[in-house]
Amino acid sequence: MAPGAEPVRVGDRAGAESLVAGILAVMDELEGVLAAESGHVRHGRLREGLAQDARKTDLSGAYLRGLEVVKANAVALARFAPDRVAALREAHARFAAAVETNQTVLATARTVSESLLKTLSTELSRGSQAQGYGGHRPAASPYGAVGRAPLVLSRHL
Numbered sequence: 001m002a003p004g005a006e007p008v009r010v011g012d013r014a015g016a017e018s019l020v021a022g023i024l025a026v027m028d029e030l031e032g033v034l035a036a037e038s039g040h041v042r043h044g045r046l047r048e049g050l051a052q053d054a055r056k057t058d059l060s061g062a063y064l065r066g067l068e069v070v071k072a073n074a075v076a077l078a079r080f081a082p083d084r085v086a087a088l089r090e091a092h093a094r095f096a097a098a099v100e101t102n103q104t105v106l107a108t109a110r111t112v113s114e115s116l117l118k119t120l121s122t123e124l125s126r127g128s129q130a131q132g133y134g135g136h137r138p139a140a141s142p143y144g145a146v147g148r149a150p151l152v153l154s155r156h157l
Contacts (some may be wrong), residue, residue, distance in 0.1 A: 016081035023066040
């Protein structure tokens, strides 16, 4: 429901079924976007996985607004379409599992990326530390041996 919009009120079976069908359609579409994102990220295709971010945001907003309308009309939905409410509960349980899977995949990808960056940083900084015991030695050049090009790391995925 958009800010300032007239609240949706369910007054008959057709309205109840329409409301449930609408929220189910949004959930199905959002679940598809999440599954595609998870699949791309699992296979290391981060750019493709994050390409639908705007669509995912729009669908998430529509889903949350739909849930608000469903909550506001819970009594009417139970009265006019109890079978559709049961279907909505089942679909919501499946959707919650899809969201959890997506969050697990994204968290794993983030952890792996951070680990790789930390390892790379450690390896790169190892050469700039003075080696050995005794007197101070000048730190090695950040560009490595003469004639080598510096390593460039992009943090943008």
